[in-house]
Amino acid sequence: MTTPVQIGWPQLLLFIIAVIGVGLLISSLMGLFKRRREMEIFEDEYGQRYRRWRKHHRELRWKRGTGGILLLVLSISLLWLTFAIQSYLGLTSxxxxxxxxxxxxxxxxxxxxxxxxxxxxxxxxxxxxxxxxxxxxxxxxxxxxxxxxxxxxxxxxxxxxxxxxxxxxxxxxxxxxxxxxxxxxxxxxxxxxxxxxxxxxxxxxxxxxxxxxxxxxxxxxxxxxxxxxxxxxxxxxxx
Structure with missing residues (x-):
């Protein structure tokens, strides 16, 4: 069997766009589902005070995640555009x-x-x-x-x-x-x-x-x- 691999500047450009799209997708999901941290101050039996960050479970942040939602839409659009163009190139090549x-x-x-x-x-x-x-x-x-x-x-x-x-x-x-x-x-x-x-x-x-x-x-x-x-x-x- 012969399996041609057609790699040119359109494929390289689309591959870069796809990588960017995947990166934006991961970033947007991480932004929407992010752990909340709070500063806690506690005192031991000798009166010394200590500070530490306390991590809470991941939660969906709709109000603060507007930017993440926009990135999510952008990343999905980039991935859809990449596959649509590459499918066209494949069908015409x-x-x-x-x-x-x-x-x-x-x-x-x-x-x-x-x-x-x-x-x-x-x-x-x-x-x-x-x-x-x-x-x-x-x-x-x-x-x-x-x-x-x-x-x-x-x-x-x-x-x-x-x-x-x-x-x-x-x-x-x-x-x-x-x-x-x-x-x-x-x-x-x-x-x-x-x-x-x-x-x-x-x-x-x-x-x-x-x-x-x-x-x-x-x-x-x-x-x-x-x-x-x-x-x-x-x-x-x-x-």
Missing amino acids: DIKVAQIEATSFTNAAPQMSVKLTLLDTQGKPTSSQTDLMNGDMWELQCNVLKFPSWMNIFGIHSSFKLTRLEGTYSDPALEANSKHTVVELNGGAGDFFKSVYKQAWTSPFVDAAYGGAVLEPADGHTYDIYMSQTGLYAKPAGK
């Missing part, structure tokens, strides 16, 4: 993970030549292969681990693994009865659904674990494949 160009031709049954170029998280090619596949549509499949939105504050993108390239047919009859061509990628799905998938539902650090796919016709156009926070999607290259 899609990662280009592959590029596919497929051209179809007809023999006895539809076939296509599919060129797949895999990219790293920086958009640089890591491998390229061209396969002759049955069908007139291609399908790229992946496994996805979706993390909770609060982890976006650290710039953590959804984890993914491209697992399979498959040829399919636009004709339902051919899809049901014709031979399919499958190319495994990155070792395939492996033990993903046997281990991670089952554990994900009880983990506080994973929202969901699932398989995803993108399907496009072999029309001779080049498609850029992107991984969003929720799964794969394709769009024509250059758009």
Whole structure:
């Protein structure tokens, strides 16, 4: 699985704001619930006087805690703003993970030549292969681990693994009865659904674990494949 971490100046700025918000939240709560101290004077049997501070139990100080309440509102507002902006950045920070160009031709049954170029998280090619596949549509499949939105504050993108390239047919009859061509990628799905998938539902650090796919016709156009926070999607290259 690949887990991109997108750290830039927006994430650093939002992290600083979040730290300030947490600090203000703690300070405001401490201001609202503060121990009251009183000076006590007592005298021993020899007539000597002593002074000491006596601490009382913590109490809610509404009248004196106006400043604390304002800090509380400010801190909650800062935290809400931080998570809202970071969630937006996470949803719009899609990662280009592959590029596919497929051209179809007809023999006895539809076939296509599919060129797949895999990219790293920086958009640089890591491998390229061209396969002759049955069908007139291609399908790229992946496994996805979706993390909770609060982890976006650290710039953590959804984890993914491209697992399979498959040829399919636009004709339902051919899809049901014709031979399919499958190319495994990155070792395939492996033990993903046997281990991670089952554990994900009880983990506080994973929202969901699932398989995803993108399907496009072999029309001779080049498609850029992107991984969003929720799964794969394709769009024509250059758009």
